[in-house]
Amino acid sequence: MHDLMGPFGDVLQRQLELASQNYARLKAKGVRAINVMGAIGSGKTELILRLAEKLRERGLRVGAIAGDVAGDDDYQRFRAAGLPALQINTGDQCHLDAHQVGHALENFPLGQVDVLFIENVGNLVCPADFPLGTDADLVVISVTEGDDMVRKHPKIFAQTDVVAINKVDLAAFVGVDPERIAADYRRVNPHGRVVFTAAKSGRGVEELLAALGF
Amino acid sequence: MHEYSLAQALLAGLQDHLRRNPVPGRVVKVHVRKGELLSLSEWALREAWRLLTEGTELAGSELVLENVPVRVRCPACGYAGEARRLTEEGWHIAVPILSCPRCGSPVEVLEGRDLAIVGLTVGEAPGT
Numbered sequence A: 001m002h003d004l005m006g007p008f009g010d011v012l013q014r015q016l017e018l019a020s021q022n023y024a025r026l027k028a029k030g031v032r033a034i035n036v037m038g039a040i041g042s043g044k045t046e047l048i049l050r051l052a053e054k055l056r057e058r059g060l061r062v063g064a065i066a067g068d069v070a071g072d073d074d075y076q077r078f079r080a081a082g083l084p085a086l087q088i089n090t091g092d093q094c095h096l097d098a099h100q101v102g103h104a105l106e107n108f109p110l111g112q113v114d115v116l117f118i119e120n121v122g123n124l125v126c127p128a129d130f131p132l133g134t135d136a137d138l139v140v141i142s143v144t145e146g147d148d149m150v151r152k153h154p155k156i157f158a159q160t161d162v163v164a165i166n167k168v169d170l171a172a173f174v175g176v177d178p179e180r181i182a183a184d185y186r187r188v189n190p191h192g193r194v195v196f197t198a199a200k201s202g203r204g205v206e207e208l209l210a211a212l213g214f
Numbered sequence B: 001m002h003e004y005s006l007a008q009a010l011l012a013g014l015q016d017h018l019r020r021n022p023v024p025g026r027v028v029k030v031h032v033r034k035g036e037l038l039s040l041s042e043w044a045l046r047e048a049w050r051l052l053t054e055g056t057e058l059a060g061s062e063l064v065l066e067n068v069p070v071r072v073r074c075p076a077c078g079y080a081g082e083a084r085r086l087t088e089e090g091w092h093i094a095v096p097i098l099s100c101p102r103c104g105s106p107v108e109v110l111e112g113r114d115l116a117i118v119g120l121t122v123g124e125a126p127g128t
Helices: A011-028 A044-057 A073-080 A098-107 A154-158 A168-174 A178-188 A205-211 B003-020 B042-053
Strands: A002-005 A032-038 A062-068 A085-089 A115-119 A136-142 A162-166 A193-196 B027-035 B062-068 B071-073 B080-082 B084-086 B095-097 B108-111 B115-122
Touching: A011 A098, A011 B003, A011 B115, A032 A044, A044 A062, A044 A073, A044 A115, A044 A205, A062 A073, A062 A098, A073 A085, A085 A098, A154 A178, A154 B095, A162 A178, A162 A205, A178 A193, A193 A205, B003 B027, B003 B042, B003 B115, B027 B042, B042 B062
Parallel strands: A032 A115, A032 A136, A062 A085, A062 A115, A136 A162, A162 A193, B027 B062
Antiparallel strands: A002 B115, B027 B115, B071 B080, B071 B108, B084 B095
C-alpha cells in the first residue's frame, strides 16, 4: 500500500471559475444580476415582478431568467409583464448551477437589460453551494412557511446578505411572528439586511431595492 | 442534496487523472476534503461513490472524507483563522458565522467550500 497525495482538482473550484466567467460576461454588458433563492411558494416570482416595476419606473431595463425543475409558468409571468425572459429547466436538478446559467446568458439578450433577476429553483439547501456569478444574493422567506425557516436551514442564511420576509400581511392569519424569523437570521448573519415585504401590495419593495444596492 | 452529481464530477476528474497518470496498482482509498459550509451528506456521498464506481477501475474503492472547518480572513483587522460557530439548543448543528471572531467585521471565506480529492491509497499491483 502507498499513498499518493496532492491536489487532483476541486470539483467546486470549476463551479467558481464558471461563476467568474458569468460575472465577467454580465459586467461586459453592464448588467447587474441578482440570484433570487427561496422555498417553493415563498413569492420569488411575484417579488421579482414588483421589483422590476419599481426599477422600470426609474428608467432601468429589467430581464429575468426562471429556473425550475420543469414547466415555464414563471417564464410566462415574466413575459406577460413585458420582461425579456428565458426559462431554464434543470431536469430534476434541485438548484441552478453556473454552467446552466452560462448557457442561458449566451442566449439571453443581455444588451436589452440593465438588471437581470435569476430566479433559482425553489429550495433552501442546495442553491447555497452553487455561486452563479451574480452581484447579489437574495433569499425570500414567506411567513406562511412558519417562523422556524432560518433554524431549519441555517447555512443558506449564514451565507446570504439580503433576506426578504415576504407575505407579512398574512402573518396574523397564520400565527407567525416575522420578528422571530428576523432575529434568527441576525444571529446566523450579523451583517445581513432583513426587509419585511408583502409583494402583492407592494409593501417593502422600495426598501428591498435599497438593501440590494439600488 | 446533490451528492450524486458531485460524486460523478469527482469520479470523472479522477478517471481523467488516472488516464494521464496511471498508478501501479488498484486504488483502495480516495481521500476527499469536504468543506463545512457545503450541504452534503457524507453517507450519501459514500453511497453515491459506491454505486457510480461499479463497473469502473475504481469499483470497491472507499471514499474517505475529511471535514474542512470554515477558515476566514478579516479585511478590517487581519484576523485569519477558524470561524466562530453558533450552537443553539435545539438546532443540532453548529453554524459557521461569517463575521470576524475578533472585531465583528464581515469576513472572507478562505476554506470551507472545498470538495476535492487530495490523495489516493493504492494497493499492490496484481502479481507482485
